[in-house]
Amino acid sequence: AQSVTQLGSHVSVSEGALVLLRCNYSSSVPPYLFWYVQYPNQGLQLLLKYTSAATLVKGINGFEAEFKKSETSFHLTKPSAHMSDAAEYFCAVSFFGNEKLTFGTGTRLTIIP
Amino acid sequence: GAVVSQHPSRVICKSGTSVKIECRSLDFQATTMFWYRQFPKQSLMLMATSNEGSKATYEQGVEKDKFLINHASLTLSTLTVTSAHPEDSSFYICSATGLTNTGELFFGEGSRLTVL
Numbered sequence: 001a002q003s004v005t006q007l008g009s010h011v012s013v014s015e016g017a018l019v020l021l022r023c024n025y026s027s028s029v030p031p032y033l034f035w036y037v038q039y040p041n042q043g044l045q046l047l048l049k050y051t052s053a054a055t056l057v058k059g060i061n062g063f064e065a066e067f068k069k070s071e072t073s074f075h076l077t078k079p080s081a082h083m084s085d086a087a088e089y090f091c092a093v094s095f096f097g098n099e100k101l102t103f104g105t106g107t108r109l110t111i112i113p
Numbered sequence: 114g115a116v117v118s119q120h121p122s123r124v125i126c127k128s129g130t131s132v133k134i135e136c137r138s139l140d141f142q143a144t145t146m147f148w149y150r151q152f153p154k155q156s157l158m159l160m161a162t163s164n165e166g167s168k169a170t171y172e173q174g175v176e177k178d179k180f181l182i183n184h185a186s187l188t189l190s191t192l193t194v195t196s197a198h199p200e201d202s203s204f205y206i207c208s209a210t211g212l213t214n215t216g217e218l219f220f221g222e223g224s225r226l227t228v229l
Contacts, residue, residue, distance in 0.1 A: 036220075041122075041204075041223065041225065042222055042223060043117075043119070043206050043220040043221050043222045043223045044157075044206070044208075044220040045220070090156065090157070099145060099147075099210045099218060100147070100159065100162060101147075101159075101208075101218060102159075103156045103157045104156060105155070105156045106155070106156050108154075
């Protein structure tokens with residue numbers, strides 16, 4: 001069985017400040033990990049993914065995430081927040097050979113001008 | 114990236130009627146499609162997995178007779194909500210994957226169903 005836990009349903013940061021969205025996973029096999037962003041009334045857009053290659057993954061829009069096996073974490077970061085980053089962010093897990101994703105509960109990111 | 118399109122993006126219907134939502138992969142062959150349901154301010158809950166040419170596999174607790182899923186071709190899957198009721202009002206999102214082993218899914222834009 002696999003699952004993800006996103007700590008903090010709401011995160012607010014000032015424009016230009018560091019963004020940190022937390023995700024911890026549980027998986028009995030080596031996981032594939034994903035971060036998706038969802039804007040209001042839209043589908044999901046892939047930000048980045050970890051599939052057992054480099055542990056530091058760079059994605060779109062300046063986001064990156066680091067896979068830490070010892071901490072079972074895959075936190076999402078961005079050095080400087082932009083107003084356009086305001087959205088809902090979902091962490092998800094799957095494993096090789098199975099495209100079925102298990103999503104976290106999501107974190108709503110608010111950017112303070 | 115690959116494009117997945119859903120139609121309609123919004124639909125309002127009366128209680129007791131049926132509604133069909135289409136999910137199309139525009140530039141790749143989708144061997145597997147997934148249907149998710151998202152309640153307001155909540156995460157995505159997988160409803161069912163469909164493979165082209167075979168019956169859908171439903172998640173526990175999802176009524177297969179109420180949520181009919183058809184995946185008749187490699188580019189089209191449909192979700193039909195039969196005898197819709199207000200509690201079926203939700204945001205329905207499809208995703209698709211082709212011949213890949215990376216686990217990456219491509220998501221549609223979502224369809225918001227409102228049942229009056």
